[in-house]
Amino acid sequence: MxxxxxxxxxxxxxxxxxxxxxxxxxxxxxxxxxxxxxxLTGCGSxxxxxxxxxxxxxxxxxxxxxxxxxxxxxxxxxxxxxxxxxxxxxxxxxxxxxxxxxxxxxxxxxxxxxxxxxxxxxxxxxxxxxxxxxxxxxxxxxxxxxxxxxxxxxxxxxxxxxxxxxxxxxxxxxxxxxxxxxxxxxxxxxxxxxxxxxxxxxxxxxxxxxxxxxxxxxxxxxxxxxxxxLTDATFYRQDVLDQLGITPDVRNGDDLLALALELTDAGSGRWGAEDLWTTAAIIHGVPPKWRLDDDGSLVHRIETDEYRAALAWNAKLFASGAVHPDAVAAQDGDAKQRFQSGRSLIMADGLGSWNEALRDNLGANPAFWQQPFAPFAADGGTPVLYKGNxxxxxxxxxxxxxxxxxxxxxxxxxxxxxxxxxxxxxxxxxxxxxxxxxxxxxxxxxxxxxxxxxxxxxxxxxxxxxxxxxxxxxxxxxxxxxxxxxxxAQYLTDPLFFGQQISEPQQYASIGQPFQDLEKDISRGRKSLDDLDVAVQTWKSAGGDELRAFYQDILDNA
CATH class of the missing domain: 3.40.190.10 (Periplasmic binding protein-like II)
Incomplete structure (x- = not known):
């Protein structure tokens, strides 16, 4: 720093x-x-x-x-x-x-x-x-x-x-x-x-x-x-959209997909979006880790319908051709530079990036301005935002x-x-x-x-x-x-185990790693939601169900 x-x-x-x-x-x-x-998450032993x-x-x-x-x-x-x-x-x-x-x-x-x-x-x-x-x-x-x-x-x-x-x-x-x-x-x-x-x-x-x-x-x-x-948001280059005469009206997931496609002009080197997996998880209300279902059972994020829907939405974004080719190639380290230079116009990032972008760009481009979309849910209903640590x-x-x-x-x-x-x-x-x-x-x-x-x-x-x-x-x-x-802030809710410190047993330290790669592969069309089903079953048998029991014990003793 x-x-x-x-x-x-x-x-x-x-x-x-x-x-x-x-x-x-x-x-x-x-x-x-x-x-x-x-x-290891912010969660109580x-x-x-x-x-x-x-x-x-x-x-x-x-x-x-x-x-x-x-x-x-x-x-x-x-x-x-x-x-x-x-x-x-x-x-x-x-x-x-x-x-x-x-x-x-x-x-x-x-x-x-x-x-x-x-x-x-x-x-x-x-x-x-x-x-x-x-x-x-x-x-x-x-x-x-x-x-x-x-x-x-x-x-x-x-x-x-x-x-x-x-x-x-x-x-x-x-x-x-x-x-x-x-x-x-x-x-x-x-x-x-x-x-x-x-x-x-x-x-x-x-x-x-x-x-x-x-x-x-x-x-x-x-x-x-x-x-x-409040830690994350989905930003768009308002200054560029103003120049294009486009006023975004994004109220659901389909609106955002349509906007990303509208902004894409490959001939001029401009694409609508970066990889919006973080956005997909937010607008579909994917829990950070665990959720308690109505029947009282613990459900991991990878087992939820919301997680599945988020993957399907992000795959649809990639399939539309609106994602910058370098993001398709998973060159995520250059995403900020592409966004700030106007080669991509929608990007999910931490809230702290907003002032950092102003710091880095206003000198050379006094008109530079990025703006986060107002919170929305993928289906147009009430957003669910989980508190960050x-x-x-x-x-x-x-x-x-x-x-x-x-x-x-x-x-x-x-x-x-x-x-x-x-x-x-x-x-x-x-x-x-x-x-x-x-x-x-x-x-x-x-x-x-x-x-x-x-x-x-x-x-x-x-x-x-x-x-x-x-x-x-x-x-x-x-x-x-x-x-x-x-x-x-009106949409904020506490994640399950919010504010507790839980050290997970070391034997479960790697069973979730495959999902990071799977999220990229499904989004880019290299794998399907059927592969997600297989991965979830593997996770459960590799220790996921035991991990669930570990957290259930914490709930029972709370």
């Missing part, structure tokens, strides 16, 4: 929280990513806590009470969990933690970084944040691309575990929930659960859905880096009998979680004014040369305040994004 580029823009919170897809994408190819049928921990609690009792605090009123408030939007930066900042909470102690922290690791000696950014905290955090920063290996080595030797450790979800080692977390890390339930969090107002300001993903075995262990619950990265405190140490670390966390509009937020995200950034005529922060070598994302990997949209440097973006999210 090029954080120097990120710092060139105002609203750094959105650059960090929304655009972290940039560095997530760097590791996704080799990582355990949520959404694949067999992988029924196992008892390890290491003599206290009894498990219902997740609602283990998480902090949500007490929202707006130091700056958003221009576009959150709706049902959507990201609040700010159309301008605040003129004045609020100091949310007036007195440095630290005791002067020194703590170690291990975090990943997708970028150049800054020198600690003489680093004015670190010095300023440590002064704000009143204690010193000494970072042990590791290359994000190999962070999982480093994490596994550290956790294998409990005596070498730093005081504070960042653990991205895709780097969770085997048996983390069942063996590691209770033995290595501090149970924070007695300090933060329920109204106990009132001692740390900035932590109380983090939404409940985020905290749910920090609970293991019915106890609160993690401190979150909050993200968004709003805490893909969490941090953990090393287990200790020293309660004062735990309370001090939580006080430091409270300061680091200062939300948008606070002095703490500005310092953590921009550095020191006049040293690491100056302000331009519009009041937007412009980084100095020193920022490139000193102000790298480090503290945010320990935790941060709630995610906001403050991309004020892109005209019209905050309003458009906030309006889309507010509309989409």
């Amino acid at each position: 090029n954080t120097t580029t990120h710092l060139r823009h105002a609203g750094r919170v959105a650059d960090v929280a929304l655009e972290r897809r940039s560095f997530l994408g760097l590791v996704a190819a080799g990582a355990a990513v949520v959404g694949v049928p067999t992988l 029924p196992s008892d806590p390890q290491g003599g921990a206290a009894a498990a609690l219902p997740i609602e009792d283990a998480i902090p009470t949500y007490i929202p605090t707006d130091y700056v009123d958003p221009d576009f408030p959150s709706v049902n969990g959507s990201t609040p939007g700010f159309s301008r930066l605040p003129d004045t900042l609020v100091t949310s933690v007036p007195t440095p909470p630290g005791s002067g102690a020194v703590f170690t922290a291990m975090t990943p970084l997708w970028g150049t690791i800054p020198q600690a000696k003489g680093n004015q950014y670190y010095a300023a944040v440590n002064e704000m905290l009143g204690s010193t955090i000494e970072f042990q920063i590791a290359d994000g691309n190999t962070y999982g290996d480093k994490l596994a080595t550290v956790l294998a030797s409990s005596k070498d575990v730093p005081d504070w450790v960042c653990v991205p979800n895709w780097n969770l080692p085997p048996r983390f929930a069942t063996e590691i977390v209770g033995n290595v890390f501090q149970d924070l339930t007695p300090y933060l659960a329920g109204d106990k969090v009132k001692a740390y107002p900035n932590l109380a300001n983090i939404p409940s859905d985020v905290w749910k993903f920090c609970v293991f075995n019915g106890r609160l262990y993690g401190l979150p880096m909050p993200g968004e619950i 709003p805490a893909n990265i969490s941090s953990f405190l090393k287990k200790t009998d020293d309660e004062d140490k735990v309370k001090e670390l939580l006080a430091l966390a409270n300061a680091l979680a200062g939300p948008f509009g606070t002095a703490e937020f500005d310092l953590v995200n921009y550095g020191v004014e006049g040293v690491h950034y100056t302000k331009d005529a519009d009041g937007l922060p412009v980084p100095t040369e020193l920022a490139a070598s000193e102000v790298q994302p480090t503290y945010i990997f320990l935790l941060s305040g709630p995610v906001v949209n403050a991309k004020v440097q892109y005209p019209g973006y905050v309003e458009a994004s906030s309006a889309w999210q507010a509309d989409a």
Whole structure:
């Protein structure tokens, strides 16, 4: 992740929280990513806590009470969990933690970084944040691309575990929930659960859905880096469609197929769409993993009628000739470039790609604009949108009998979680004014040369305040994004096992892999839905039914 580029823009919170897809994408190819049928997902283990921990609690009792605090009123408030939007930066900042909470102690922290690791000696950014905290955090920063290996080595030797450790979800080692977390890390339930969090107002300001993903075995262990619950959309190049005199009116799956075909002009090197498998799954309401049928039985996504219909729809799109030939050849890595250059005009992507595309294209093409379609269902009915994981990265405190140490670390966390509009937020995200950034005529922060070598994302990997949209440097973006999210949020629903942490038995780690290839093959006409039936039967006999029983046991014990 090029954080120097990120710092060139105002609203750094959105650059960090929304655009972290940039560095997530760097590791996704080799990582355990949520959404694949067999992988470790954000879901709760029924196992008892390890290491003599206290009894498990219902997740609602283990998480902090949500007490929202707006130091700056958003221009576009959150709706049902959507990201609040700010159309301008605040003129004045609020100091949310007036007195440095630290005791002067020194703590170690291990975090990943997708970028150049800054020198600690003489680093004015670190010095300023440590002064704000009143204690010193000494970072042990590791290359994000190999962070999982480093994490596994550290956790294998409990005596070498730093005081504070960042653990991205895709780097969770085997048996983390069942063996590691209770033995290595501090149970924070007695300090933060329920109204106990009132001692740390900035932590109380983090939404409940985020905290749910920090609970293991019915106890609160993690401190979150909050993200968004709306994660994906289907975009079209509105600027190009305007030039073509086409105003899209997409209300169902057939409308989208017709539009993609209408936009296709192979003679001029323009195709209607990229591979829209993500879109197909969304508009058909395919569950992320499991669904509970009306008769109470657990059904995996690959067994659902919705999954089957999504595959059939995507195959119809490919058969129409509206998909760019490079996408047909599965050259997915170039999809963004094709879309942004206008060679394809419809693409499914993460919401964070919207502002990234503006960042990368407005300089050369001031008219560039992509817009997501309003949510719709394939049959024209009411859309079903499943919440995404709003805490893909969490941090953990090393287990200790020293309660004062735990309370001090939580006080430091409270300061680091200062939300948008606070002095703490500005310092953590921009550095020191006049040293690491100056302000331009519009009041937007412009980084100095020193920022490139000193102000790298480090503290945010320990935790941060709630995610906001403050991309004020892109005209019209905050309003458009906030309006889309507010509309989409009305259709949100919790996936089954939402907010629980479940470590699937290792023997099921590969039984879902064939479906990734099958989705591509069926979409491109190389295989049929009959092959899906065979694959589902193979999955069931290879461990799918046993995996179902594993999850059923979790439901029965809930």
